[in-house]
Amino acid sequence: MRRERFFRMTRAEALALLESAPVIHLASTTPEGAPILRTLHGVVVDDALCFHAAPVGEKVESLGRAVVISCEELVASIPSYFVDPERACPATTLYRSAQLHGTLERVDAPPHKARVLGALMAKYQPEGGHLPLDVAHPSYDALYEKQVAALLIVQVRLADLDGKAKLMQNRSPEERCRVLEQLWARGLDGDPRAIELIRQANPDTPTPPFLRFEPLFENSNGRSKVPVTLHCALDPGDVAAAVELLAPEYWNIDTFGRERIAGAILGSPVFVGARVDGRLVACARAISDGHKYAWVYDVVVAPEWRGGGLGEAVMRLCLDHPRVRGAARVLLQTRDAQPLYHKLGFIDAADAPPRPYPSTSMLRIQR
Ligand SMILES: CC(C)(COP(=O)(O)OP(=O)(O)OC[C@H]1O[C@@H](n2cnc3c(N)ncnc32)[C@H](O)[C@@H]1OP(=O)(O)O)[C@@H](O)C(=O)NCCC(=O)NCCS
Incomplete structure (x- = not known):
C-alpha cells in the first residue's frame, strides 16, 4: 500500500476529487527515460481518466508507458503558533489529494473519442452553446468528424486509484477541537469549510463551543x-x-x-x-x-x-x-x-x- 492507512480516502472520495479537479498533473517518462510532467484538463468517462492531446509530441511518445496522475485540494494551512508559540516545527498543511497509477492508452473508436470530448465540454463549458459532440447527431459529420479524427484522445483506467485526506486524523480529539476554534477565530475564507471537513473526517472530535x-x-x-x-x-x-x-x-x-x-x-x-x-x-x-x-x-x-x-x-x-x-x-x-x-x-x-x-x-x- 502506497499511502498510510490512517489518511486514506475511500475510492468514491478519491474519484469525486479527481472528477471535480479543475486541472490534473501527469508524470511519465519518454522512451529515452527522460521525466515528463504535464498539467492537463481531464475528465472521467467509462471508468477511465481521459484527456486530449496533439497527435505528435511527448504525450504520444508516452503511450503504453507507466504514468502517475494526481490532483489536490488545499484545505487549510495550519500555522505553527496554533500549537506552539515558539517553534516553527508544528506548521502544517491540510489537504486532499488523489493519485492514479496506470498506463497511457490510446482511444481510437470515433464514438468513444466524441464522448470524451463531449464530457470535456460539459465539464469546462457547462453552459453549453454548441452542437452536441455525438456521432448520432445530424451535424456531427460536417462539424466534428475531421477534427475528432485529428485529435489524439488518451486514457488511464481507474483500476489503481487512491486518495489521501490529511485532516488532523493524527491529532487527539482535544487538539483537533482547539484547532477548530483557532480556525474559526482566524476566519480566512476557506476556514469554515476546513472546519466542516475536519469534523467529517474525525467524528470523535468534541463539538467546539461555537457549534454547540x-x-x-x-x-x-x-x-x-x-x-x-x-x-x-x-x-x-x-x-x-x-x-x-x-x-x-x-x-x-x-x-x-x-x-x-x-x-x-x-x-x-x-x-x-x-x-x-x-x-x-x-x-x-x-x-x-x-x-x-x-x-x-x-x-x-x-x-x-x-x-x-x-x-x-x-x-x-x-x-x-x-x-x-x-x-x-x-x-x-x-x-x-x-x-x-x-x-x-x-x-x-x-x-x-x-x-x-x-x-x-x-x-x-x-x-
Ligand atoms: C422565524 C424563525 C426562523 C424562528 O426560528 P425558531 O427556531 O422557530 O425560533 P427560536 O425557537 O430560536 O426562537 C427564538 C426567538 O425568536 C422569537 N421568535 C421565534 N419565532 C417567532 C415568530 N414566528 N415570530 C416572532 N418571533 C419569533 C422569539 O422571541 C424566540 O425567543 P423566546 O423563545 O425567548 O420567546 C422560524 O420560525 C421560521 O422559519 N419562520 C418562517 C420563516 C421566517 O419568518 N423567517 C424569518 C424571516 S426574517
Missing part, C-alpha cells in the same frame, strides 16, 4: 433525543434542501423562483445551518464585504422544528461567522420575526441614530 446547540424541545415529542448538528459551512449538496425550505416563505413565494433562490445561496459566502440525521432543518445565508456591511437573508427553520431555539442558534452562528462578525453594520428585513432579532441585538432601523445627512433608501427592480 442544546435543543429546547420537550421530551414528550421525542425531538430532544435527535442530535441536531450546527454547520458553519453548508455545501452545495445542501442547496436543494434549502430551496425546499425557502421557496414557500412569504418573501420568496411570489417574487423569486427556485432557480434564483439556489443561485443566491451559491453566490453567498456565508451559508450556515443545522442538520438532523443528515437532513437540513434550518439555514441562513449572508453576503458581506467583511468590513462595512453584511446583509442577512433567507433565515428559515423547517416547520416541525420551529420554537426550539434553532432559529436563534443558526442566527448566532451566522452573526459570528468571520465574514459577518467583521462588518460594522448588519442589515436584514423581516415581516414579523422582530423578537428573534431584538434578542440578537438588532434594532428597528427607524430607531437607529439619525445620519448627519438626509438620505433615501433606493431600489432598482431588474427582474
Whole structure:
C-alpha cells in the first residue's frame, strides 16, 4: 500500500476529487527515460481518466508507458503558533489529494473519442452553446468528424486509484477541537469549510463551543433525543434542501423562483445551518464585504422544528461567522420575526441614530 492507512480516502472520495479537479498533473517518462510532467484538463468517462492531446509530441511518445496522475485540494494551512508559540516545527498543511497509477492508452473508436470530448465540454463549458459532440447527431459529420479524427484522445483506467485526506486524523480529539476554534477565530475564507471537513473526517472530535446547540424541545415529542448538528459551512449538496425550505416563505413565494433562490445561496459566502440525521432543518445565508456591511437573508427553520431555539442558534452562528462578525453594520428585513432579532441585538432601523445627512433608501427592480 502506497499511502498510510490512517489518511486514506475511500475510492468514491478519491474519484469525486479527481472528477471535480479543475486541472490534473501527469508524470511519465519518454522512451529515452527522460521525466515528463504535464498539467492537463481531464475528465472521467467509462471508468477511465481521459484527456486530449496533439497527435505528435511527448504525450504520444508516452503511450503504453507507466504514468502517475494526481490532483489536490488545499484545505487549510495550519500555522505553527496554533500549537506552539515558539517553534516553527508544528506548521502544517491540510489537504486532499488523489493519485492514479496506470498506463497511457490510446482511444481510437470515433464514438468513444466524441464522448470524451463531449464530457470535456460539459465539464469546462457547462453552459453549453454548441452542437452536441455525438456521432448520432445530424451535424456531427460536417462539424466534428475531421477534427475528432485529428485529435489524439488518451486514457488511464481507474483500476489503481487512491486518495489521501490529511485532516488532523493524527491529532487527539482535544487538539483537533482547539484547532477548530483557532480556525474559526482566524476566519480566512476557506476556514469554515476546513472546519466542516475536519469534523467529517474525525467524528470523535468534541463539538467546539461555537457549534454547540442544546435543543429546547420537550421530551414528550421525542425531538430532544435527535442530535441536531450546527454547520458553519453548508455545501452545495445542501442547496436543494434549502430551496425546499425557502421557496414557500412569504418573501420568496411570489417574487423569486427556485432557480434564483439556489443561485443566491451559491453566490453567498456565508451559508450556515443545522442538520438532523443528515437532513437540513434550518439555514441562513449572508453576503458581506467583511468590513462595512453584511446583509442577512433567507433565515428559515423547517416547520416541525420551529420554537426550539434553532432559529436563534443558526442566527448566532451566522452573526459570528468571520465574514459577518467583521462588518460594522448588519442589515436584514423581516415581516414579523422582530423578537428573534431584538434578542440578537438588532434594532428597528427607524430607531437607529439619525445620519448627519438626509438620505433615501433606493431600489432598482431588474427582474
Ligand atoms: C422565524 C424563525 C426562523 C424562528 O426560528 P425558531 O427556531 O422557530 O425560533 P427560536 O425557537 O430560536 O426562537 C427564538 C426567538 O425568536 C422569537 N421568535 C421565534 N419565532 C417567532 C415568530 N414566528 N415570530 C416572532 N418571533 C419569533 C422569539 O422571541 C424566540 O425567543 P423566546 O423563545 O425567548 O420567546 C422560524 O420560525 C421560521 O422559519 N419562520 C418562517 C420563516 C421566517 O419568518 N423567517 C424569518 C424571516 S426574517
